[in-house]
Amino acid sequence: MGTESSVSTATVSADGAEIPALGFGTARMTGDECRQAVERALEVGYRHVDTAQLYDNESAVGDAIAASTVDRNDVFVVTKVHPDNAAREDVLESTRTSLERLGLTTVDLLLLHAPSDEVPLEETLSAMNELQDEGSVDHVGVSNFPVEALDRARELSDTPIVANQVKYHPYHHQPELLEYCVEHDVCLTAYSPLAEGAVPGDDRLGEIGDRYGKSAAQVALRWLVQQPMVAAIPKAASPAHVETNADVFDFELDPAEMDAVADLGDGRWSALVSKLGLR
Numbered sequence: 001m002g003t004e005s006s007v008s009t010a011t012v013s014a015d016g017a018e019i020p021a022l023g024f025g026t027a028r029m030t031g032d033e034c035r036q037a038v039e040r041a042l043e044v045g046y047r048h049v050d051t052a053q054l055y056d057n058e059s060a061v062g063d064a065i066a067a068s069t070v071d072r073n074d075v076f077v078v079t080k081v082h083p084d085n086a087a088r089e090d091v092l093e094s095t096r097t098s099l100e101r102l103g104l105t106t107v108d109l110l111l112l113h114a115p116s117d118e119v120p121l122e123e124t125l126s127a128m129n130e131l132q133d134e135g136s137v138d139h140v141g142v143s144n145f146p147v148e149a150l151d152r153a154r155e156l157s158d159t160p161i162v163a164n165q166v167k168y169h170p171y172h173h174q175p176e177l178l179e180y181c182v183e184h185d186v187c188l189t190a191y192s193p194l195a196e197g198a199v200p201g202d203d204r205l206g207e208i209g210d211r212y213g214k215s216a217a218q219v220a221l222r223w224l225v226q227q228p229m230v231a232a233i234p235k236a237a238s239p240a241h242v243e244t245n246a247d248v249f250d251f252e253l254d255p256a257e258m259d260a261v262a263d264l265g266d267g268r269w270s271a272l273v274s275k276l277g278l279r
């Protein structure tokens, strides 16, 4: 990803899906707070919005999309089926309810929020594929799936599993999962990319940022979107955070800086980069 891209244009290409590399997370925001934050995000250029049945904010997200001057077709909307709704009828019914709440006829990506202990994965994925067949869902994916479960999901689904949304940030690497995603054309969508607010206060990231006039949070987000197949979905209620988090496409971390951020975790990321020959 070069420095010529922007929050509106940088994408991860994953088996037929073009997923904007920086999306907007909405967990723990509801009502007006959520609507205003999503409206602001669309205004400053985000084109990927992440919600879930669990977040109780699909209506607010939908209101923001409806109020925005940005064309709905230019926004990549993601929602997630709650694991309690993993049985076939519940997938179908709950997703239709999600669509009603969002005020949309189609979502760009429907994820299974987490593996279900109760319902066989083939049943859930087959219902998600059915929703694709009827045009309610463009792409399907999963969330919180370790490598073996992701591999199984890819075997069971009739259509590509284009994304696995997992916790991934400078203190929490998933090298085996990243390797799998790079090899199999799956987007690794990094949730809690700012470690739920811990990253912005990190002096070591701040020092790297000083070289570019960027903050610690911006360095962490840049580190994420600069990796192959990785998208990031920071959440922010504060308008200033919404805006500055999007401003990570006009600088590039050099290999030593990429490694330095990775070393805040356990260093295994650097080994993977060499192994895959990613640079």
Ligand SMILES: NC(=O)c1ccc[n+]([C@@H]2O[C@H](COP(=O)([O-])OP(=O)(O)OC[C@H]3O[C@@H](n4cnc5c(N)ncnc54)[C@H](OP(=O)(O)O)[C@@H]3O)[C@@H](O)[C@H]2O)c1
Pocket (backbone or CB within 6 Å): 024, 025, 026, 027, 028, 050, 051, 113, 143, 144, 165, 166, 190, 191, 192, 193, 194, 195, 196, 197, 198, 200, 217, 218, 233, 234, 235, 236, 237, 238, 240, 241, 242, 244, 245
């Ligand atoms: N699939 C899953 O199971 C799963 C799990 C967790 C999260 N997610 C998704 O991932 C999204 C992001 O993860 P997250 O909400 O857990 O955490 P996060 O994005 O890592 O961190 C959000 C926190 O960081 C603060 N923040 C944001 N930008 C900042 C900045 N530039 N400077 C200082 N502080 C900043 C926010 O404050 P303010 O809000 O006050 O601005 C908020 O407290 C969620 O919203 C959700 O969409 C998915």
